[in-house]
Amino acid sequence: MSEKEEKSPDGVKYFRLSEIEAQNSFKSTWIIIHNKVYNVTKFLDEHPGGEEVLREQAGGNATESFEDVGHSTDAREMASSMVIGELHPVSLREPLRSSMTHLPRT
Numbered sequence: 001m002s003e004k005e006e007k008s009p010d011g012v013k014y015f016r017l018s019e020i021e022a023q024n025s026f027k028s029t030w031i032i033i034h035n036k037v038y039n040v041t042k043f044l045d046e047h048p049g050g051e052e053v054l055r056e057q058a059g060g061n062a063t064e065s066f067e068d069v070g071h072s073t074d075a076r077e078m079a080s081s082m083v084i085g086e087l088h089p090v091s092l093r094e095p096l097r098s099s100m101t102h103l104p105r106t
């Protein structure tokens with residue numbers, strides 16, 4: 001890693017949008033919901049909504065689709081166990097890509 005690991009004052013790991021976008025493959029799936037970063041790689045198989053919807057959001061902002069589904073409290077608690085960090089404050093100013101402009105997976 002060339003960049004020093006960055007953390008907020010209370011120890012939350014920050015990820016740049018570019019780092020999150022890179023985690024979009026068959027090996028690793030990260031998504032963003034409300035500016036938090038989730039590693040859903042191990043959850044793909046277990047997701048009641050299926051693995052494809054998560055893969056479609058990989059590396060990008062899944063907030064709207066997550067909220068559109070009206071996920072239960074249980075689902076939200078489940079999600080909180082998959083948080084690995086937050087979007088870096090610098091990246092909050094970058095436009096978040098939605099699935100509409102999704103790039104093909106490599």
Ligand code: HEM
Nearest residue numbers: 038048049053054057062065066069071072074075078079
């Ligand atoms: C960490 C993130 C997520 C977790 C933990 C999660 C968990 C769940 C759970 C537990 C359910 C069952 C219903 C419920 O309890 O609300 C569900 C349903 C569903 N989820 Fe997710 N979900 C996540 C992200 C997403 C995202 C990003 C999408 C859309 C792109 C999505 C689409 C759906 C759909 C369509 C269903 C409905 C399935 C059905 O009723 O047939 N989920 N999810």
